[in-house]
Amino acid sequence: MNLLRKNDLIMLGLSLVIFAVLQALISTKVLSSFWELNLIIIGINVIMAASLNLINGYTGQFSLGHAGFMAVGAYTGVVMTVFFHLPFIVSLVGGAVLAGILGFLIGLPTLRLRGDYLAIATLGLGEIIRIIIMNMDYVGGAAGFKGIIHHTSFAWVFVVMLFVLFFIKNFVNSSHGRACIAIRENEIAAEAMGINTTKYKVMAFTIGAAFAGVAGGLFAHNFYIISPGSFTFLASFNYLIMVVMGGLGSITGSIAGAFVVTFISAALAAWPEFRMIIYALALILLMFYRPQGLFGYMEITSMGIFRRIFKRGHN
Amino acid sequence: MSEALLKAENVSIVFGGLKAVSDFDFYISKGELVGLIGPNGAGKTTAFNLITGVYQPTTGSIEFNGQSIVGKKPYEITQRGIARTFQNIRLFSELSVLDNVKIAYHSHVKYGLAESVFRVGRYFAEEKKIAEESMKLLKIFKLEAHAEEQAKNLPYGAQRRLEIARALAAKPKLLLLDEPAAGMNPQETRELMDMISWIRREFGLTVLLIEHDMSLVMGICERIYVLEYGMIIANGTPKDIQANPEVIRAYLGGEA
Ligand SMILES: Nc1ncnc2c1ncn2[C@@H]1O[C@H](COP(=O)(O)OP(=O)(O)O)[C@@H](O)[C@H]1O
Ligand SMILES: [Mg+2]
Numbered sequence: 001m002n003l004l005r006k007n008d009l010i011m012l013g014l015s016l017v018i019f020a021v022l023q024a025l026i027s028t029k030v031l032s033s034f035w036e037l038n039l040i041i042i043g044i045n046v047i048m049a050a051s052l053n054l055i056n057g058y059t060g061q062f063s064l065g066h067a068g069f070m071a072v073g074a075y076t077g078v079v080m081t082v083f084f085h086l087p088f089i090v091s092l093v094g095g096a097v098l099a100g101i102l103g104f105l106i107g108l109p110t111l112r113l114r115g116d117y118l119a120i121a122t123l124g125l126g127e128i129i130r131i132i133i134m135n136m137d138y139v140g141g142a143a144g145f146k147g148i149i150h151h152t153s154f155a156w157v158f159v160v161m162l163f164v165l166f167f168i169k170n171f172v173n174s175s176h177g178r179a180c181i182a183i184r185e186n187e188i189a190a191e192a193m194g195i196n197t198t199k200y201k202v203m204a205f206t207i208g209a210a211f212a213g214v215a216g217g218l219f220a221h222n223f224y225i226i227s228p229g230s231f232t233f234l235a236s237f238n239y240l241i242m243v244v245m246g247g248l249g250s251i252t253g254s255i256a257g258a259f260v261v262t263f264i265s266a267a268l269a270a271w272p273e274f275r276m277i278i279y280a281l282a283l284i285l286l287m288f289y290r291p292q293g294l295f296g297y298m299e300i301t302s303m304g305i306f307r308r309i310f311k312r313g314h315n
Numbered sequence: 316m317s318e319a320l321l322k323a324e325n326v327s328i329v330f331g332g333l334k335a336v337s338d339f340d341f342y343i344s345k346g347e348l349v350g351l352i353g354p355n356g357a358g359k360t361t362a363f364n365l366i367t368g369v370y371q372p373t374t375g376s377i378e379f380n381g382q383s384i385v386g387k388k389p390y391e392i393t394q395r396g397i398a399r400t401f402q403n404i405r406l407f408s409e410l411s412v413l414d415n416v417k418i419a420y421h422s423h424v425k426y427g428l429a430e431s432v433f434r435v436g437r438y439f440a441e442e443k444k445i446a447e448e449s450m451k452l453l454k455i456f457k458l459e460a461h462a463e464e465q466a467k468n469l470p471y472g473a474q475r476r477l478e479i480a481r482a483l484a485a486k487p488k489l490l491l492l493d494e495p496a497a498g499m500n501p502q503e504t505r506e507l508m509d510m511i512s513w514i515r516r517e518f519g520l521t522v523l524l525i526e527h528d529m530s531l532v533m534g535i536c537e538r539i540y541v542l543e544y545g546m547i548i549a550n551g552t553p554k555d556i557q558a559n560p561e562v563i564r565a566y567l568g569g570e571a
Contacts (some may be wrong), residue, residue: 003438004434004442005434005439010435081425111397167379167432170431170432170433170434171428171431171432173439174426174431174432174442175417175420175421175424175431175441175445176428176431177431178414178417178418178421179418179421181407181414181418182407182408182418182421185407185409185410186405186406186407186408187408188369188401188405189401189405189406190365190395190407190418191388191390191393191420192389192390192398192399192401192405193390193391193393193398193416193421193481193482193484194390194393194394194398194419194420194421194422194485195390195421195422196388196390197390203428208389297409
């Protein structure tokens with residue numbers, strides 16, 4: 001089992017090398033501030049996609065309200081830093097906790113629903129969260145929350161993203177994660193094997209919501225103003241596209257999906273109507289040639305070339 | 316009788332007017348291997364679903380180890396020590412054979428959420444133990460060579476064996492097998508029956524076995540219950556059962 005620990009260290013080392021290179025390119029202005037911003041957005045989207053994947057891909061519960069939890073984290077965060085002058089890190093934790101609690105409270109009754117019904121319920125609840133925020137004058141209502149302090153940097157996003165990815169990777173490779181995967185595969189058999197299916201569905205939903213809250217905090221402190229318009233159901237749908245495109249049940253897939261979708265968005269920023277067409281085309285092609293997504297149920301560490309570096313054993 | 320491990324009294328269940336099981340009186344003692352036989356549609360699987368909490372009885376009581384299990388969820392009943400297989404195989408078909416077994420250790424894993432996500436404490440030691448025990452089970456069921464294959468790619472007979480291996484990983488006191496030999500050829504069936512007798516001794520198990528093929532259970536069961544139209548029409552040793560006119564009528568379909 002030291003093998004697993006060794007693989008973790010190799011993984012961490014590789015990530016830090018990637019970080020050092022990117023950070024050096026940013027510090028020396030080789031990468032313009034436009035690309036720095038995009039790297040930050042990619043990092044935030046990776047957190048959103050991976051946390052949604054925990055719910056949709058690993059546990060098999062169709063959630064469509066992820067942007068709602070992001071909004072909770074974003075607004076909790078800015079209230080804590082702007083109104084209460086709390087440190088950034090405390091606001092990130094605060095946003096995660098509140099989004100997590102809300103995820104728990106919403107998950108408990110709705111996760112009894114299946115498939116389409118759950119999708120509709122979570123979609124509706126995500127919208128309700130947004131509309132409530134829109135009607136709260138305390139946080140600026142529909143006009144948005146102004147005067148946010150810019151705390152988010154590429155380094156912050158990268159470190160938090162790494163934490164979230166390792167958290168989710170270790171979770172799904174434990175008995176708890178296996179319980180979630182068993183629910184996705186066959187709920188009746190999972191229950192018959194002694195798994196409290198309700199508990200694990202709610203657990204996955206709560207963890208996913210909490211991480212969406214963290215992503216919200218990072219997102220909010222990257223701008224001077226945020227508005228409820230950033231957290232519509234279309235945003236939730238965008239994160240779903242990243243998960244589906246990258247591959248359900250794959251962390252590598254969530255990273256790839258966030259990368260590809262963010263890149264397409266950025267490249268076509270000037271032609272938003274093209275963006276929707278390209279998305280649609282990409283998804284149709286995917287359905288035809290790779291319905292499981294780029295990395296469906298697979299990790300890069302278990303593929304040919306990486307096998308040699310990472311040896312045998314999962315993750 | 317010696318102490319009954321499982322005792323059902325007067326259990327009935329009604330599905331929209333149809334009494335699928337009625338006045339089911341049944342016991343199984345520690346260490347017994349008991350058969351539950353009857354023609355198709357007699358209510359055998361329904362009886363399993365009642366015992367394992369999938370269905371709630373309309374009337375009656377079910378006790379396991381002296382405690383009522385009526386109203387308990389299936390996972391709670393499994394945690395108390397009853398594991399089962401399914402007549403229509405329900406494996407985690409996209410997952411590896413090894414993972415199928417590992418999943419069933421769930422309620423015996425001794426590390427918490429924090430230990431698993433930060434990989435501290437008992438995580439590594441427990442994972443090692445789970446992997447080793449799972450491989451041991453796969454070996455018993457001659458599946459170790461297929462450990463990394465997807466469960467859905469196994470031949471039919473092997474899938475049935477995997478279901479039993481998975482149920483054993485839940486460390487039950489009572490094992491319920493729902494037509495474990497269905498779809499197997501005679502050779503496979505004989506091997507399976509030997510295997511069932513063997514694991515019962517090896518694991519100190521109590522086994523309740525459903526079969527609709529009477530000859531199959533005669534060889535290995537100590538006692539047999541015969542179900543027809545949801546009612547127990549006979550109960551006794553294989554010898555008694557074979558000689559019972561009610562049973563002969565039910566099986567030969569005569570309207571005597
Ligand atoms: N969930 C259910 N709803 C309605 N009828 C059911 C249900 N489950 C079983 N039955 C009926 O109960 C009877 C017994 O079925 P079953 O227990 O599967 O028989 P066996 O396993 O002995 O072949 C059948 O008539 C079946 O149609
Ligand atoms: Mg049946």
